[in-house]
Amino acid sequence: MASSTRSDGYDSASSTDSEDTTRTQSRSRAPFASTSATGSSNTTHSVFLFPPLQSGRSSVSSTATSTPLPSRSTSPLPQFYASGPSSSCPSDTDSEPNTPLMRVNANRNPWWRENRRTWWSMSRRRRRRDGKILRTLKKWFRRALRHPFFPGQPITIVLTLILLSVFAIFLTLLLIYILNPDKEPLPWRAYCSAPQMSGPLETSPSSSYPYLNMTMGVAAPPFPPANLDSLPPAGVFVGIFSIDSAFDRRMLVRTSWASHPRSRDGAGDGDNGAGTSRSIVRFILGQPQKDWERRIKLEMEMYNDIIILPITENMNKGKTHTFFQWASINAWVPPVYVNTTVPPPQFSYTNHTASPPSLAPHDPYLAWEDIHSGKPRQWVRPDYVVKVDDDSFVMLAELESRLRVELHTKPPIRQGAITSLKARDEASFQSQSESTSTLSIPAVETPPPDSRAIPYPENNDPLVYWGYLVTNRLHQFMAGELYALSWSLVDWVAKEPALKALTKGAEDKQTAKWMRLHPRASEVRWVSERCWIYDHPRSGTVYAHGFLFPSEVSRIKRSIKSLFDRDFQAVLGNVPPTSAALAHSSVSTFGVRYAPPVPELTPKQSVEALIEGSEMSLLREGSPMTPEYAWTHREGRKRHYEGNRVGGTVVVHFIKKHMWFLETALALLEGEELSEFEKYERSRSTEDALLVPMQTRAMQRAIAKHRRA
Numbered sequence: 001m002a003s004s005t006r007s008d009g010y011d012s013a014s015s016t017d018s019e020d021t022t023r024t025q026s027r028s029r030a031p032f033a034s035t036s037a038t039g040s041s042n043t044t045h046s047v048f049l050f051p052p053l054q055s056g057r058s059s060v061s062s063t064a065t066s067t068p069l070p071s072r073s074t075s076p077l078p079q080f081y082a083s084g085p086s087s088s089c090p091s092d093t094d095s096e097p098n099t100p101l102m103r104v105n106a107n108r109n110p111w112w113r114e115n116r117r118t119w120w121s122m123s124r125r126r127r128r129r130d131g132k133i134l135r136t137l138k139k140w141f142r143r144a145l146r147h148p149f150f151p152g153q154p155i156t157i158v159l160t161l162i163l164l165s166v167f168a169i170f171l172t173l174l175l176i177y178i179l180n181p182d183k184e185p186l187p188w189r190a191y192c193s194a195p196q197m198s199g200p201l202e203t204s205p206s207s208s209y210p211y212l213n214m215t216m217g218v219a220a221p222p223f224p225p226a227n228l229d230s231l232p233p234a235g236v237f238v239g240i241f242s243i244d245s246a247f248d249r250r251m252l253v254r255t256s257w258a259s260h261p262r263s264r265d266g267a268g269d270g271d272n273g274a275g276t277s278r279s280i281v282r283f284i285l286g287q288p289q290k291d292w293e294r295r296i297k298l299e300m301e302m303y304n305d306i307i308i309l310p311i312t313e314n315m316n317k318g319k320t321h322t323f324f325q326w327a328s329i330n331a332w333v334p335p336v337y338v339n340t341t342v343p344p345p346q347f348s349y350t351n352h353t354a355s356p357p358s359l360a361p362h363d364p365y366l367a368w369e370d371i372h373s374g375k376p377r378q379w380v381r382p383d384y385v386v387k388v389d390d391d392s393f394v395m396l397a398e399l400e401s402r403l404r405v406e407l408h409t410k411p412p413i414r415q416g417a418i419t420s421l422k423a424r425d426e427a428s429f430q431s432q433s434e435s436t437s438t439l440s441i442p443a444v445e446t447p448p449p450d451s452r453a454i455p456y457p458e459n460n461d462p463l464v465y466w467g468y469l470v471t472n473r474l475h476q477f478m479a480g481e482l483y484a485l486s487w488s489l490v491d492w493v494a495k496e497p498a499l500k501a502l503t504k505g506a507e508d509k510q511t512a513k514w515m516r517l518h519p520r521a522s523e524v525r526w527v528s529e530r531c532w533i534y535d536h537p538r539s540g541t542v543y544a545h546g547f548l549f550p551s552e553v554s555r556i557k558r559s560i561k562s563l564f565d566r567d568f569q570a571v572l573g574n575v576p577p578t579s580a581a582l583a584h585s586s587v588s589t590f591g592v593r594y595a596p597p598v599p600e601l602t603p604k605q606s607v608e609a610l611i612e613g614s615e616m617s618l619l620r621e622g623s624p625m626t627p628e629y630a631w632t633h634r635e636g637r638k639r640h641y642e643g644n645r646v647g648g649t650v651v652v653h654f655i656k657k658h659m660w661f662l663e664t665a666l667a668l669l670e671g672e673e674l675s676e677f678e679k680y681e682r683s684r685s686t687e688d689a690l691l692v693p694m695q696t697r698a699m700q701r702a703i704a705k706h707r708r709a
Contacts, residue, residue, distance in 0.1 A: 181472035182542040185590035187582035192531035192553045193560055223647050224401055229271065230341035234404040235278040235333035236484075237382040239323055242390045243313055244288035244296055248658060249390050253281075254303065256665045257394050259362035263669060266397040266645035267637055274338045275404070276396045277366040280382075281305065283390075284323050286313030305360035318503035320387060320511065321493070324485070328494035332357065332379040337366045345408065347461050349487055353378035383407055384464070386484040393652040393664045394482065398532065401646045403484060406464050406527055461488040462525075465515050468651075469528035478526070480508030481653035482533070492518060535654040536664065537587045537610045538594045544654070546587030546612030547667045549640035550647045555613060586617045598627060605631055607666045636674040 144150055151157045177183070242250055257263040264276040283306045288296045300306045307330075309322050332354050336344050344350075356379050359367060370376050384403050388394060464486040467478030485493070493499060499514055515524050531553065535544035560581070587610055588594050597609055597619040605627055608616040615630035641648060649668060655661045674682065 181474050185542050185583040185585075187579065188531065188534065188543075188545055189556050189560065189584070190582045192548075193557045223405075224644060225405065227342075228401060228405065228646075229275075231404055231408050232336050232340045232342060232344040233275050233278050233338070234384060234400055234407045235380065235382040236276075236280070236384050236386060236396075236400050236403060237327060237331045237333055238279065238281045238386045238388055238394070238396075238399075239284045239307070239327070240281065240388045240390050241315075241319065241323075242283045242285055244285060244292035246390060247295070247299065249661075250283055250299075252658065252661050252665075253283075253390070254305070254362055256661075256669065257396060260665075260669050263394075263396050264364070266401075267641040267648070268643065268645055268673070270397075270645060273364055273366060276400050277337050277364045278333045278335075278382075279364065279396050279400050280333050281360070281362060281396075282307050284309065284319075286311050286319060288313070303360055304358040305362070316505055316507050320507040321499065321503040323387065324385065324490050325494040327382075327385045328491050331382055331385055331490075333382040334364065334367045334370070335377050335380050337370065342408070347383075347487075349381040349461070349491075352381045355379070381487055383462075384466070384484045384486055385490045386482060387480070388482045389480060389653070391653065391655045392481045393655055393661065393668070395648070395650055395668060398646050398648060398650040399482075399484075402529065402650065403464075403466060406466060406525070407462055407486075411462075411523070411525060459520075462486045463488055463518075463520065463523050464525050464527055465489065466527045466529070468530055468533040469526065475509055475512075477509045477512035478528075479533070479653075480506075482651045483508065483511065485511075489515070489518070489524070529650060532648065532650040534649075534652065536652055536656075536660050537585075538660055539654040539656070540588070540590070540593060541654060542590060544588055544590075545585040546614075546617060547610055547652070547664070548612050548649050549635075550642050550644065551635060551640050552611075552613035554642065586613055587611070601627060604666075607663050608634055610663060611667060632675070633677045634675045636678050637671050638673050639678065 151160045240250075240253060258281045261270065261273075264273050264279070265271055266275065285296070285306060286309050288308070296306065296308070300308075307326065309319065309326060311319060311322050313319075334356070356367070356371060356376050359371060384407075386399070465478060465483070466485075467483030468481070470477055470479050493514055496514075496517075498517065502510055502513055502517075504510075515521065515526070518524055532548065534548065535541045537544055537546050583590070596606055597617065598621060601609060601616075605616060608614055608631065609619070611617060614635065615625070615633050616627065619625060619627060619630055652664050652668070655664060
């Protein structure tokens, strides 16, 4: 009992140094059991609490010495004790980890330390370097905080943030301006008066000049050609890129240019839809979102004009390439329904046929008649596949007629490599004449009436890349609002494995890269139409001007005819391409937001004011001409198109608002054939024609009476 009492007293005394911090833990533990001088335990619990030797400590008490060992080691090295008995007794804090339960938790390595490198495993140089960088950052940060100009009050902090935001915005706008290649309005008047430019681009990356198929010093050939309606219509598959949520825009397209008679038939009396009887319009979508799946399915059931591609919806991540892959397998158009003087040409894909699909409400009425006849004819491959953005307004008859002419135009014969525009500028006039003789735009060849269609071998299939050629200091490509590829190019794009790695990026620029990689790239005809493709007058881009008609282009040609009477290259050298005379528009001004010429115009008058060269667009504040007078003296559609069926605007692009879309539809599709003033002029001319014979007969009677007298 004495030994037990001495042990209890020593145990309490030995833990006084940690009494304040471990009072709760000490009270919750059972007191140590007493042991004999030999270190043997009195009970089984003492064996449990004091495992022999593995804990690195001696027994609680000993007769060999009366001074206990300190409770903590004075050396960081492990302690080694003799196997004999010891009179020392560990404190509570030292004995806790030695229990079996606590030892399991102590030996377990936490998950956040499993792969953590300890500080002493790092090299001394790395620790010194990291510490130096950290100290340097702290020093400069401390200096910045202590600087007298550093904001310390709430109001100064707010003002500083505002100034930083303004600086960031200014820097962003500056970079946009520097990187934007289109800083000045384009000479669109020269485009409408100069020769048509077509031909493959320069494949050499060191040259920035495209190959141009142009006639030097000769105005562009008139369009349409006299034999246009004698040519069989071209098969055109138009794919409009849309998204699942753009239902309103799809309905605008369906009810306007995709089905309107003046879009499909042309101006005036039209051709009763014969030209666009093989033109099919479909909407191209990626996989719709979950919230739009049912609505898209219902829309597909209703209109039969939506194609779902097996990709996630995107713009510049491969949608165009996937569309051409789909078109190479699933694109079909109606056969030739009308009889023409020139028989349909025979190409390598002419005999590919398939059963007609479900028709859309805006499909050609001749296709509907063929379906209802009970014996529908097989559909064939299209001659062209056209990619269109949904912010573009397309006149189908204008598009088809231009593609038809290119389809039946014999490609120019190229002898050797084609010299670039820069090389021709440096060459003599004689060499220019020689190159012009081989590169002039050929006329559409009309075979004799008794000729028969001759099958085309595969290598003679037309290779046409049609669109608006963008040529600036950075890029040369057909603009993405609308461009067409002939069928052979579409089939090659879909099957060429090397193009799969060139599908991401600006899709119109990627398409131009594909054309340069074609095995017959020198034979691909880059046909550019830069007069009749432009942006909406309200858009404010460098491609924007008023709605354009052939009558205004004729006036433009007459106004600058003196410039083009001389050599065309000399004209370009003397007249800057971006001069105000060639870029002037009566409707819009580049860099200035559009505003009506005078306030309080009616809706029809406001649309008339958007037409290039119209009397309404020339109104200004303080002008003696009133809106009523300008509206009365406007031009009707017959005078707009100069009596032709086609020859005007093909595409209006950058229609970002539905209001702009409706303005375009009213300007290009609606309107009377004759204005009030034109009707009055016609009536006066008719009356004059009737009065002249009456006056002649009265004069003859007076002369006869005079002679009898």
